């Protein structure tokens with residue numbers, strides 16, 4: 001992209017940059033790498049308007065990496081609750097622990113990408129925004145802009161064809177944007193442009209600083225780019241167990257489940273739509289059939305996880321026995337009154353609402 005167009009982009013950004021809690025008033029200021037890391041991780045798959053409050057509360061409770069590294073996973077999940085994709089929160093905590101044991105936030109892409117949850121995008125954002133390195137970023141906003149600017153009829157995730165690697169082509173354009181002492185501003189301006197002007201539907205080309213360089217706008221073909229993602233949705237039907245002991249504790253399990261493999265969740269398994277009444281055989285993995293007082297169908301809910309379109313039956317299993325006192329590594333009995341705080345995913349919250357309300 002020529003220097004004149006890049007200047008138009010920077011001028012547009014200086015005039016239009018929204019005030020955000022993670023963005024300093026001085027757009028040329030070096031940023032706190034911790035704040036960049038947290039905000040950019042929260043922003044993955046989540047709207048800016050949602051992230052604002054989460055970010056402010058998070059930074060108030062965990063103002064630096066050292067404070068965060070001392071927190072429990074349970075508390076971190078509490079501050080993440082509602083943002084979804086809980087593996088992001090777990091990875092943030094893991095990474096904070098690694099960083100405090102080492103020598104602080106890494107300064108190279110290789111070291112950053114070696115940390116849990118930090119991919120090419122977040123590493124580029126930390127290096128460019130916090131340290132003003134000439135490092136590129138590529139997220140959905142930039143993909144949309146590049147696809148339109150250069151009329152690219154493929155996505156970075158598409159398979160390589162005729163010796164061309166789509167991901168490399170997109171990253172090549174991203175690196176071109178970042179090949180400047182103002183890489184930090186080009187990166188952030190493109191993110192903002194994608195969010196506010198070069199939107200998914202009806203881009204506002206007349207207000208765009210890149211319009212003279214944009215092939216899709218010139219050819220009146222913006223609706224054609226980027227091409228639609230080809231993904232196959234998978235239907236999944238299952239049963240979620242809400243097992244309550246005689247002393248009002250709910251069973252949480254860790255591992256061995258279809259979803260949420262790395263966090264405590266409610267036991268669940270794939271089951272046919274016409275599941276029979278009574279205690280299913282799979283539940284005997286968690287409770288002794290003799291200890292069961294009653295089994296009640298507590299309703300159903302729909303849910304989506306990655307490509308899975310789920311329909312879940314909720315079974316409420318009441319035990320006549322108390323929860324074991326001894327803590328187990330892969331299971332935990334959570335007080336009923338604390339269950340909605342403990343179970344972080346909306347999948348569990350939906351099942352609890354059906355069973356306990």
Ligand code: SF4
Pocket residue numbers: 145148149197198199203204205206208209210211212214215216217222
């Ligand atoms: S001119 Fe239109 S399509 Fe092209 S980058 Fe700008 S907003 Fe997007």
